[in-house]
Amino acid sequence: MTTIRTAIAALALVALSATTAAAQAKDYGKGLTLKVKTPISAILKDPHAFHGKKVQVEGTIVEVCEERGCWIKIASDKQFESIRFKVEDGVITFPLDAKGKLALAEGVVEVNMLTKEQALAQAKEMHKERGTMAKFDPSKYTKDVMDVQIKGEGARVK
Amino acid sequence: MAASDDTGAPSPAGGARTRGIPWRRWNIAVHRDLGFLAAALTIAYAISGIAVNHIADWNPNYRVSKTFTTIAPVADTAAAAMIATTRERLQLADAPRSSFRPDPNTLQLFYKGTTYHVDLPTGKVMVEATVPRPVLFEMNQLHLNHAKRAWTWIADIYALALLLLAVTGLFVLKGRLGITGRGAWLTAAGLLPVVYWLVFLK
Known part of the structure; x- marks a missing residue:
């Protein structure tokens, strides 16, 4: 009987530790190294100035890749803006329940020009994945677009 | 009935005592005990493996x-x-x-x-x-080593156990059904998926 009681107490302690740990910040990938944060709005305002540079950004996670957790979208400090933080498949996996949490993330800014066909294909895929309310409108994609993202190395989510 | 030595285990030579290390008896013992030890994780990893393999079709977590x-x-x-x-x-x-x-x-x-x-x-x-997803979420967390830290070591030890299971498994039986007979053909057949990958998928 004493053994059973001890086992139950030990399990309760483990469960309590797990709950406490879950409430804390969680690190993904490499540790954060930069001391200065770059506003996402500054990157989106002049992406070419940041191309190839390592930055640290902070913001609310507003979207998570539903299939693999291989990217998150981080809200900008400016309204209606966000940036995609893409990580290598399988190296970092963001959980879906990270949505709405605060992310401090580090990586290298990538600026790519997408042809209208590539942009259309990417938007179609995102629309399918997100299942948003709005109907997909392919007529919006009439010219080449600039795609800005951060190639993610590490993040802290809390 | 097979003859046995002083430990109670069957003698590999069917009655005749052999000198030196009874390596086949040890091989069987290692294979048997590792099989028991690895059973739980193998089941969890196999189920999770199928689930994660089809990640393009569904969200396994x-x-x-x-x-x-x-x-x-x-x-x-x-x-x-x-x-x-x-x-x-x-x-x-x-x-x-x-x-x-x-x-x-x-x-x-x-x-x-x-x-x-x-x-x-x-x-x-x-x-x-x-x-x-209940249970599957936890299995996937372990399989994909999201826990990191100590689990990396546990997963390494488990992988080593699987390696030993495979190697010792080749030498459990001897004779017509062993690695020098039917076992050789089956082991070679096990390489076919790798050949298929090399030729058609790589």
């Missing part, structure tokens, strides 16, 4: 449901006022974890496990609920 409802249109005012109005109309007692406006017409409210996407001009709301 979460069940995501999207339902729709409609509230009265929400006026485009200050963020706090819009959140308060939306909460009242959706009858949400708790404050959201955070909120976001991806575009001028949309307000998103983030709660633990649920996101509300509100189309402000029409009042149409998409309720996106995310629930971890």
Whole structure:
């Protein structure tokens, strides 16, 4: 009987530790190294100035890749803006329940020009994945677009 | 009935005592005991492996449901006022974890496990609920080593155990059914998927 009681107490302690740990910040990938944060709005305002540079950004996670957790979208400090933080498949996996949490993330800014066909294909895929309310409108994609993202190395989510 | 030595285990030579290390007896013992030890993790990893293998077709970790409802249109005012109005109309007692406006017409409210996407001009709301799949979520966490730290070592030891299981398995039987007979053909057949990958998929 004493053994059973001890086992139950030990399990309760483990469960309590797990709950406490879950409430804390969680690190993904490499540790954060930069001391200065770059506003996402500054990157989106002049992406070419940041191309190839390592930055640290902070913001609310507003979207998570539903299939693999291989990217998150981080809200900008400016309204209606966000940036995609893409990580290598399988190296970092963001959980879906990270949505709405605060992310401090580090990586290298990538600026790519997408042809209208590539942009259309990417938007179609995102629309399918997100299942948003709005109907997909392919007529919006009439010219080449600039795609800005951060190639993610590490993040802290809390 | 097979003859046995002084430990009670069957003698490999069918009665005749052999000198030196009884390597086949040890091989069988290692294979048997590792088999017991690795059974639980092998089952968990196999189930998780199938689940994760089809990640393009489904989300093996979460069940995501999207339902729709409609509230009265929400006026485009200050963020706090819009959140308060939306909460009242959706009858949400708790404050959201955070909120976001991806575009001028949309307000998103983030709660633990649920996101509300509100189309402000029409009042149409998409309720996106995310629930971890019971057991499978935990199996996938272990299989993909999300825990890191000590689990990396445990997974390494388990992989080493699987390696030993495979190698010792080759030498459990001897004779016609062993590695010098039927076993050789079956072992070679086990290489066919690798050959197929090298020739057609690589």
